[in-house]
Amino acid sequence: GAVVSQHPSWVICKSGTSVKIECRSLDFQATTMFWYRQFPKQSLMLMATSNEGSKATYEQGVEKDKFLINHASLTLSTLTVTSAHPEDSSFYICSASRVIGGGQFGPGTRLTVL
Amino acid sequence: AQKVTQAQTEISVVEKEDVTLDCVYETRDTTYYLFWYKQPPSGELVFLIRRNSFDEQNEISGRYSWNFQKSTSSFNFTITASQVVDSAVYFCALKRAQGGSEKLVFGKGTKLTVNP
Numbered sequence: 001g002a003v004v005s006q007h008p009s010w011v012i013c014k015s016g017t018s019v020k021i022e023c024r025s026l027d028f029q030a031t032t033m034f035w036y037r038q039f040p041k042q043s044l045m046l047m048a049t050s051n052e053g054s055k056a057t058y059e060q061g062v063e064k065d066k067f068l069i070n071h072a073s074l075t076l077s078t079l080t081v082t083s084a085h086p087e088d089s090s091f092y093i094c095s096a097s098r099v100i101g102g103g104q105f106g107p108g109t110r111l112t113v114l
Numbered sequence: 115a116q117k118v119t120q121a122q123t124e125i126s127v128v129e130k131e132d133v134t135l136d137c138v139y140e141t142r143d144t145t146y147y148l149f150w151y152k153q154p155p156s157g158e159l160v161f162l163i164r165r166n167s168f169d170e171q172n173e174i175s176g177r178y179s180w181n182f183q184k185s186t187s188s189f190n191f192t193i194t195a196s197q198v199v200d201s202a203v204y205f206c207a208l209k210r211a212q213g214g215s216e217k218l219v220f221g222k223g224t225k226l227t228v229n230p
Contacts, residue, residue, distance in 0.1 A: 034217060043205065043222045044159075091157055095218070103218075105151075105159040 003027055004096045006106035013084055014114055021079045021109045023094030029074035030096035034103070035067075038091040050077050084113045116141045118208050120221035127196055128229050135191045135224045137206030143167075145211035148189045149218065150180065154202045162204075165189065167211070196228045 003026040013019050023033055032051050036044040048064075050056040050071035058064045066088075068080040077096075081088055089112050097103040117140040127133045139148065150162040163173065165182050173180050177194045193200055203225045207218040 043220045044218075045220075046217060049217060093157075093159065105161075107156075107158040110157065 004030075004094065004104045004106040006092075006094055006109050008109060009107060010110040010112075012112045012114065015085050016083055018080055018082045019084055019111060021081070021092055021094075021111075023077045023079070023096065023106050025075045025096040025104070028096075030077075031074065032097040033071055033077040034095040034097070035069060035077075035079050036093045036095065038093060038108075040091075044093060047079075081111065084111070086113045089113045116143075116146075116208050116210070116219045118206050118219055118221035120204075120206055120224050122224045123222070124225045124227070126227045126229065129198060130195050131228075132192060132194050133196050133226065133228075135193075135204050135206075135226065137189045137191065137221060139187050139189065139206070139208050141187075141208060141210075143210055147209040147211060148182065149205075149207040149209065150189075150191050151205045151207065152202045153205060153223070159205075162191075193226075196226075198228050198230055201226060201228045 005024045007022045011019055034049050035047045037047050038044045046059050047062045048056045048058045048069050050069045052071050052074050056069035066082055071077040091108050091110050093108040094106045095103045119138045121136055146167045148165045152160040152162055163180055170182050170184055179192045181190045203223045205223045206221040209218050
């Protein structure tokens with residue numbers, strides 16, 4: 001079955017540093033990838049949609065200069081949290097979509113900013 | 115606009131009890147998909163079911179069953195004879211059918227605790 005991986009699964013960083021999270025579709029090509037954020041005890045909220053080879057589309061209220069998304073290939077999307085602050089601490093989950101068929105969620109990345 | 119409401123924030127039951135998790139949705143689309151996901155403490159989303167808007171047949175999978183009522187815009191989830199391992203947060207979600215996009219709108223989730 002279709003598998004999506006995320007790396008790292010958890011990361012702790014100091015305030016002001018940048019963190020890169022990778023989302024990979026392991027056995028299929030993903031034309032579209034989605035990045036969600038989930039704060040503790042809250043629901044998942046879509047941050048942005050990325051299509052391979054084009055700029056990401058950000059949801060309202062999400063800073064595109066802070067959350068850089070790159071979808072350079074059909075199997076890899078990266079989310080970079082730039083100049084991270086404690087309020088960016090969250091659970092980040094990606095979803096990868098195939099041309100035909102349903103999307104798959106990655107296992108998530110837990111970010112803690114000290 | 116699309117919206118998913120899970121009115122039950124937390125539910126606590128004793129093992130072997132049946133429990134129903136409610137989900138009400140809003141959409142102007144005539145075709146759409148509804149989902150249920152389970153999120154255990156590990157955080158990984160576990161896909162449970164996907165239902166097309168044009169298929170109102172109820173579905174049963176082991177101890178799980180789903181009741182889709184288009185007339186009331188509800189897609190409720192029942193766990194029969196609950197077990198401790200069912201303890202998790204359960205999310206209902208809605209997706210537009212057009213374009214093949216996987217953008218999902220999630221409800222706020224219902225935390226289910228099954229006590230031994």
